[in-house]
Amino acid sequence: MTEMIAPHRLDLICLIVSMAVFSAYHLFVWWKLKKNPMYTLYGAIKLAKAAWVVSIMEDKKDILAVQTLRNWTMGATFLASTSILLAVGLLTLSGQGDKLGQIWHTVNLFGSTTQSTITLKLLVILGNLFIAFFSFSFSIRLFSHVGFIINTPPVDGNYGTSMTFVAMQLNKAGSYFHIGMRAYYFLVPLIFWLFGPLFMVVSTLTVVIIIARIDKTPKLECSYLAGFFKENCRLTQK
Template sequence: MQNLFAPHLMDIICLAASAGLFSSHHLYVRHKLKTNPTYSLYGATTLARTAWVVNVMEEKNDILAVQTLRNSTMAATFLASTSILLAVGLLTLSGQADKLGETWHALNLFGSRAESTITLKLLVILGNLFIAFFNFSFAIRLFSHVGFLINTPPEEGSYGASITFVAMELNKAGSYFHMGMRAYYFLVPLIFWLFSPLFMLVATITLVALMSRIEKTPPLDCEYLGGLFKNSCPMPRE
């Protein structure tokens, strides 16, 4: 077993560090959402989806529901299809790993240059693409279910026609879509890993820094729409 992992030790350590850093950021955001549901755009969107379901089912906005769910389904379908196409392209490259290794490892000063290391990297990237594919597929499945449930007249005591149940299913679909996008984001460090494990660490740190800035909900500016609408700042300031 030791001889199996010894040639890839540096690459495996950097992969573990990269995955740990990426996962730590995700867990940190989840922890913050428990105390502040609008800490990130994902949390704010979750609340918005819940309010949207209540509005659609109470006001019977059937056309709005169909159009919005169709757009979400099309986005998830496109990303799921892209995942499979990338996986097929990656499998094609795996047959030329010996030739591509010389080019990819031109700047690899610390990692392994063995052909088996290239195979390991391609397998990890392939696994990441399949994780993205299954998450987007689950999202499509739930968006399809919600399309039927949301047009069912709300009925007290009926689990399937409950507004709460429909909102939970829609947010679950949003969660799968979110995790699929996370897998897409982590694909960036894995691509840099093909060239060098140190490049992967640098790419991960840069990616986490960008995600921390982009995904955080901006502070609410109560004067942003103050000149046009009254009560434009319903949420309290922090």
């Protein structure tokens, strides 16, 4: 067993480090959201989706609900299709791994350059793409369900007409979409892994820094709409 792992030791160590860094960031965000649901845009949008469901079901905005859910479904469908196309393309490249390995490993100064290492890298990337595909597929499934139950007429004892249930399903669909996007983000370090394990670690740190800045809810600027009308800032950031 040790002889099998030895050629890939550095690559596996860098893969574990990259996954640990990526996971640690998301665990930190999860912990912050427990304390402050408005800490990230994802948390703020979850609250907005719940309010949107209440508005749609109370005011009977059936057409708006269908159009909005259709847009979300189309986006998830496009990304799910893209992940499968990338997986098929990756399988095609796997047949030419011996030729491509010479190009990919030109700047690989420390990692393994064996054919088995290339196969390992392609399998990990393929697994990541399938995670993205299934996440987007699950979100499409839930968006379709929400499209039906959000327009269901209120009936006593009907579980599907509960606003809380509809909002929970909508946010669950958004969570799967969120996971799929994170899998896409982690695809960047995995692609750099083809050129060397150290490139993967550096690209992971870069991606985490970028998404940390994107995820953070911007500070509310009270004077932003001052040119149009007076509006008080009611949200506070911790």
